[in-house]
Amino acid sequence: MFRFVGEQRVQASELALTGPTLRVRIPRSDDAPALFREACDPRVTRWFSWGPYESVSEARDYLERLPGERQRGVQLDLVVEHLQAGPIGISGFSDIARRDRRATIGTWLGHAWWGRGANREVKALMCHLGFELLGLERIGSYTNVAHERSQRALERLGFEREGVLRAYHRHGEQTLDVAVFGLLRSTWERGLLHDLPVVVTGEPPALFVSGAGGASLPPERPIRSSDGG
Ligand SMILES: CC(C)(COP(=O)(O)OP(=O)(O)OC[C@H]1O[C@@H](n2cnc3c(N)ncnc32)[C@H](O)[C@@H]1OP(=O)(O)O)[C@@H](O)C(=O)NCCC(=O)NCCS
Numbered sequence: 728m729f730r731f732v733g734e735q736r737v738q739a740s741e742l743a744l745t746g747p748t749l750r751v752r753i754p755r756s757d758d759a760p761a762l763f764r765e766a767c768d769p770r771v772t773r774w775f776s777w778g779p780y781e782s783v784s785e786a787r788d789y790l791e792r793l794p795g796e797r798q799r800g801v802q803l804d805l806v807v808e809h810l811q812a813g814p815i816g817i818s819g820f821s822d823i824a825r826r827d828r829r830a831t832i833g834t835w836l837g838h839a840w841w842g843r844g845a846n847r848e849v850k851a852l853m854c855h856l857g858f859e860l861l862g863l864e865r866i867g868s869y870t871n872v873a874h875e876r877s878q879r880a881l882e883r884l885g886f887e888r889e890g891v892l893r894a895y896h897r898h899g900e901q902t903l904d905v906a907v908f909g910l911l912r913s914t915w916e917r918g919l920l921h922d923l924p925v926v927v928t929g930e931p932p933a934l935f936v937s938g939a940g941g942a943s944l945p946p947e948r949p950i951r952s953s954d955g956g
Pocket of ligand 1: 770772774834835840842843845847869871876877879880
């Protein structure tokens, strides 16, 4: 069954949040070529433990891992899809702690989409997902202490810099310090991200939802840390 939202159809059962120009939705295997095109650019993956992609099969392998990660409740990565141009990046939640109602967000966008307001719309959609649908009280983000663009982008959207976690990420043989940022529900409710019109279809995977019954659900499993931003 399909519903029409904007100019494209989305499968009614699959989680999707649609804003004025972008949608975040459950990734599909046919997103691989577009994700490869955007993340074969070293500027996009410069601060990550992975990439740049050298072949489309790396994007396919990544997409194939996602359903299992969703089923285990460890990582909720969504494709960022421009309503006309198609997939342009990824935004996701990791470090899901339902007992404490918090998660960590990470985002990457193709270089052509930087500085155009796409990041703001993605974060508005993801905050709606996190605070309204998943019941979070806090969305955190980590970024390399030297990654100035990401830190400015987070602060511009209302995330507060809370400090530095030393030797927190490991990329290859390198141990890295990260700046930690946080956005609380109360700040989000008063901020600019809250005002974006959002159309929601589908349901978030149950294992990511905090709130009623959350604390009595099975214990959280160890998870891999996000690359942040
Ligand atoms: C991190 C990332 C998502 C941030 O998105 P971004 O678009 O680059 O950042 P911003 O939303 O802050 O926008 C950057 C600039 O565009 C400007 N801008 C924002 N919205 C705009 C709009 N609607 N129109 C025009 N300009 C706009 C901002 O004012 C800012 O200008 P400044 O740098 O001169 O101050 C993006 O750079 C990215 O994908 N990077 C690669 C992956 C990565 O490193 N992720 C973070 C890991 S920690």
